[in-house]
Amino acid sequence: MKIIMHSLWQQWKRFWMREGPPYLVATVRIVCGLYLLLYVLSSFPHIPLLYSHAGIAIPNIYSTPAFVHPLLQLPSPTVAWVIYGVILAVIVSFTLGYRTRLSAILCLLGLTYYYQLSFHNAPATYHRLFFFLLVAFLFTDAGATFSLDAWWRFGSWFHAMPAPVLTQRLIAVQLSATYLGVAVQKLWLPDWQDPTMFFYSFQDMWSLPLAWWFVQLSPPFWVYSLMLFTVKLLELWIPVGLWIPKLRLYAIASGIFFHLIVSLFLSAIWWFWIMPLAYIVFFEPEEVEGFIDKFKETLWYSVSFVCRFYNTFLG
Amino acid sequence: METLQRVGIHVLLAIYVVSVLSGLYFTLFRRFPPLAPKPLVLFEYFLMAPFQEYNRENADLLAEGWVDGSWVTIDLDPYYPTMILGTRTMHRRLMTIERVGEEEHRKAFHLLAENIFLRETERGRGYRSVRLSWETWPKSTAGFTHLRHREFIERTPLVMYP
Numbered sequence: 001m002k003i004i005m006h007s008l009w010q011q012w013k014r015f016w017m018r019e020g021p022p023y024l025v026a027t028v029r030i031v032c033g034l035y036l037l038l039y040v041l042s043s044f045p046h047i048p049l050l051y052s053h054a055g056i057a058i059p060n061i062y063s064t065p066a067f068v069h070p071l072l073q074l075p076s077p078t079v080a081w082v083i084y085g086v087i088l089a090v091i092v093s094f095t096l097g098y099r100t101r102l103s104a105i106l107c108l109l110g111l112t113y114y115y116q117l118s119f120h121n122a123p124a125t126y127h128r129l130f131f132f133l134l135v136a137f138l139f140t141d142a143g144a145t146f147s148l149d150a151w152w153r154f155g156s157w158f159h160a161m162p163a164p165v166l167t168q169r170l171i172a173v174q175l176s177a178t179y180l181g182v183a184v185q186k187l188w189l190p191d192w193q194d195p196t197m198f199f200y201s202f203q204d205m206w207s208l209p210l211a212w213w214f215v216q217l218s219p220p221f222w223v224y225s226l227m228l229f230t231v232k233l234l235e236l237w238i239p240v241g242l243w244i245p246k247l248r249l250y251a252i253a254s255g256i257f258f259h260l261i262v263s264l265f266l267s268a269i270w271w272f273w274i275m276p277l278a279y280i281v282f283f284e285p286e287e288v289e290g291f292i293d294k295f296k297e298t299l300w301y302s303v304s305f306v307c308r309f310y311n312t313f314l315g
Numbered sequence: 316m317e318t319l320q321r322v323g324i325h326v327l328l329a330i331y332v333v334s335v336l337s338g339l340y341f342t343l344f345r346r347f348p349p350l351a352p353k354p355l356v357l358f359e360y361f362l363m364a365p366f367q368e369y370n371r372e373n374a375d376l377l378a379e380g381w382v383d384g385s386w387v388t389i390d391l392d393p394y395y396p397t398m399i400l401g402t403r404t405m406h407r408r409l410m411t412i413e414r415v416g417e418e419e420h421r422k423a424f425h426l427l428a429e430n431i432f433l434r435e436t437e438r439g440r441g442y443r444s445v446r447l448s449w450e451t452w453p454k455s456t457a458g459f460t461h462l463r464h465r466e467f468i469e470r471t472p473l474v475m476y477p
Binding site for chain 1 (some may be wrong): 324328335338339342360361364365366367368369370371373393396397398399400401402409410411412414415416419422430431434454456457459
C-alpha cells in the first residue's frame with residue numbers, strides 16, 4: 001500500500017511539476033495574449049457606447065457585494081477610453097512578456113471589470129476560459145523566454161531556463177474537462193436526443209447565413225441526426241485523442257474541423273477558437289523545443305542561402 | 316519557505332482537481348457533491364455547460380417611446396455596436412440578473428428603460444415615456460424576424476419609464 005501511494009505521489013509530482021524547456025508555455029502566452037488583444041480590440045472604436053454612461057450598459061450591481069458597486073458605476077467617456085487604453089497596454093505587456101505575472105494579474109482585473117460592467121449580461125464559457133487561462137499563467141514564469149524580461153535580463157530573446165510544466169498541464173486538463181463535460185452531458189440531455197435540435201438551432205439568433213441556407217434546403221431529418229451524432233462523437237474523441245501521442249495530430253485535425261464547421265453555422269462559438277489555438281499544451285515541452293530548434297536552423301539556413309545568392313549573383 | 320510554497324501549490328492543485336471532478340459530477344447529475352466548494356464547482360460547471368438546450372421560439376426585447384400620442388419602436392441595435400445578433404439579444408434579456416431574482420430583474424429593466432430614455436432625449440428624440448416589453452414569436456426557416464408580426468407575437472410588458 002505504501003509503495004502504491006509513493007508511486008502515485010511520484011506520478012502526481014511528475015505530471016504537474018516536472019521541469020522542461022519553457023518555450024511551450026511562452027508560446028501559449030503569446031497566442032493567448034494576441035487572442036485577448038483581438039477580443040478587446042473588437043470593441044474598438046465604440047468604447048463610450050459600450051463601457052461608459054454614454055451607452056446603456058447595465059453593470060452587475062445585483063449579484064456583487066456592495067463594496068464593489070462604486071467601481072461598477074459607468075464612467076464618463078473620457079475615463080472609459082483611459083481604462084480601455086490601460087487594459088490594452090497590460091495585454092500587450094503580457095503578450096510581450098514584460099513583468100508577465102503582474103501583467104497577467106492586471107489583465108485578469110481588467111477583464112473582470114469589463115465582465116461585471118457589461119459582459120455579465122451575455123455570459124459565455126469563453127469568458128471563464130479567459131479567466132482560467134490568465135490564472136494558470138500565474139503558476140509558472142511564462143515570461144522566462146520569448147519575452148522582454150528575458151531580453152533585458154539575459155540579452156537574448158531565446159534565453160531559457162527549465163521551468164515547471166504546471167501551467168501547460170492546468171490548461172490541458174481544463175480543455176479536456178470542458179470538451180468532456182460538454183460531450184458527456186449531451187449523451188443524456190433531452191434536447192440533444194432530438195434531431196430537431198439543429199433544425200431549430202439553425203433558425204435562431206446565433207444562426208449564420210450557411211445555417212439559414214442549409215435549413216431552407218429542407219434536408220431529411222436523418223441528416224440532422226447524423227450531424228448530432230458527429231458532434232457528440234467529435235466532442236468525446238477530441239479530449240481523449242489529444243492525450244495519446246500517436247493519435248494527437250488526428251485529434252488536432254478533428255478539433256479544428258469541429259470548430260470550423262460549427263463556426264460556419266453558429267456564431268455562438270466564435271470566441272471558442274482559443275481552445276484549438278491552445279492545443280499545443282498537449283505536446284511535451286521537449287517536442288516544442290525540438291520544433292523550435294529545427295525552425296531556427298531552417299530560418300538561419302534560408303537567410304544564409306539568400307545572402308549567398310545575393311552575393312554571388314546580384315552583389 | 317520554499318517547502319511551504321511547494322505544499323501550498325499541491326494543496327491548490329488538489330482543490331482544482333476536486334473542483335473539476337465535482338464540476339463533472341454536477342454537470343451530469345445536477346447535484347453538488349458533498350463537501351465540494353460550491354463557487355468552484357459552479358465555475359467548472361459553467362466551463363462545461365455551453366449549448367445545452369434550444370428554444371422553439373425566437374425572442375427579443377422591444378423598446379418603444381411615447382411621442383405624439385402613439386408608441387414608436389426604438390432601434391436598440393446602435394447601442395450594442397460590434398455585437399452579433401445573439402450577443403445583442405442576450406444583453407437585452409439581462410439573463411444573469413434574471414437568475415438573481417424577479418425583483419432585481421425588474422429593477423434592472425427599469426434602469427435600462429431609464430438609460431434608453433436619457434440617451435434618446437440627448438439625441439433629440441422627444442419621447443415622453445419609454446416602455447419595454449419582451450416579445451416571442453415562432454421560428455421560421457425564412458429568417459429570424461420573419462414571423463415577428465402582430466398575429467404571431469406574444470408580448471410580455473416589463474417596465475415603463477418615467
